[in-house]
Amino acid sequence: MTRLDHLDPAVARAVRDLALRAETEDGIEALGEQTLLQLTGEADVVHLLLDRDAGTEGGSTAAAPLAGYAQLDRGTASAELVVDPGARRAGRGSALLGAVLTEGAATGLADLRVWAHGDLPGAQALAARSGLVVRRELWQMSRPLTEAAGPATATPPGVTPPGVTVRPFVVGQDEQAWLEVNARAFADHPEQGRMTLRDVEARQGEPWFRAEDLLLAEQDGRLVASAWMKVEPGAEDGELYALGVDPAAQGSGLGRHLTALVLAHLRDRGLARATLYVEAENAAAVRTYTRAGFERSRVDVQYG
Known part of the structure; x- marks a missing residue:
């Protein structure tokens, strides 16, 4: 096991290759967007790597998968x-x-939580063996964008x-104004509410970013x-990536209106389906999206 505070570009590429192999096998992404963005840069993260040949011991290089x-x-x-996928069922x-x-305990993270995208059977079994239980659910909700699906919103x-x-x-x-409203809108959200200018700029550098989509x-x-x-x-799906309303403007119908604009925008781009992610316990947001024709299509969880 190798513990690193920073990855060099070659090892970061090896991690992305590993994530792609797992996604191809499992049909669902293995690592979230933020985790992939944090493979490089100055984020406050710890990287743990297992070399294929060394099993659970030894170092890790970009030379071997x-x-x-x-x-x-x-x-x-x-x-x-x-x-x-080729190294599973070996502990x-x-x-x-x-x-x-162990790393979390050593750094004082008493409420450390571990993501499981799609909550696949392997993740469930691993969590059960470790005495972990589901502490948070993040729903993916989806709806078709074809005319046959009914009213857009x-x-x-x-x-x-x-x-x-x-x-x-x-x-x-617009970056600073957006960050200020986003922070207020997601003040209680553990990830979205912490976004910084560096996070926004990293996303602006991604192949999917278009200013007209914000x-x-x-x-x-x-x-x-x-x-x-x-x-x-190349995707057929479009995601409502983040919708935030300043608390002072909530209750004015802005959320519903923007959801409607997003669906129309994605449909005009010729996409087949719209998706979004929402906290399962956010009943008001779930109601808003359900009224707009969305249904739960997947569940990501955090174990703790």
């Missing part, structure tokens, strides 16, 4: 791990999880709340809400 990888994010007290998942829990896109204008994001101009709602010249869309190149 990795058998396993885990990342502990000290800022969010969360972790993710992945084992290569490597238990070794990685044990190392993550419960609120027509053309009906803008009084005094509100909606425009696309301008790179180099809609800003302003009232009297002041930003009050936003809806960010994410469409991976």
Whole structure:
């Protein structure tokens, strides 16, 4: 097992290759977007690597395919791990999880949680063996964008709340205002509410980023809400990546209106399906998205 505070580019590429092998085998991403972005840079994370030849011992290099990888994010007290499909059922998942829990305890993370995307049977079994239970559920909700699926939304896109204008994001101009509203809108969210300028700039460098896919709602010249869309190149699905309304503007119908605009925008791009992620316990948001035709399509969980 190798513990590193930083990865060089070659090892970061090896981790991405490992994640892709696991995603191809499992049909679901092994590591989340933030974890992949934090393979490089100055994030407050710990990297744990297993070399294929060394099993649970020894170092890890880019020369040999990795058998396993885990990342502990000290800022969010969360972790993710992945084992290569060809190296499973040999105790490597238990070794990685044990190392993550040991590292968390050593750094004072009393409520460390471990992500399981899709909550696959292997993750369930590993958690059960380690005495972990589900502490959080993140739902993916989806809906088709075809005309046959029925009305696009419960609120027509053309009906803008009084005094509100909606425009696309301008790179180099709107970052700080967006961050301030996002922080207020997601003050209780462990990941979204912590976004920094560096996080925004990292996403602006991703192949999927388009400024016109980030809609800003302003009232009297002041930003009050936003809806960010994410469409991976070549994908048939479009994601409502983040929708945030300033607490001072909540209850005005902005959330419903922006959801309607997003669905119309994604449909105009010729996409077949819209997806989003929402906390299972956020009953108000779940109701809003259910009224807009979304249904639960997958569950990601955190064990702790």
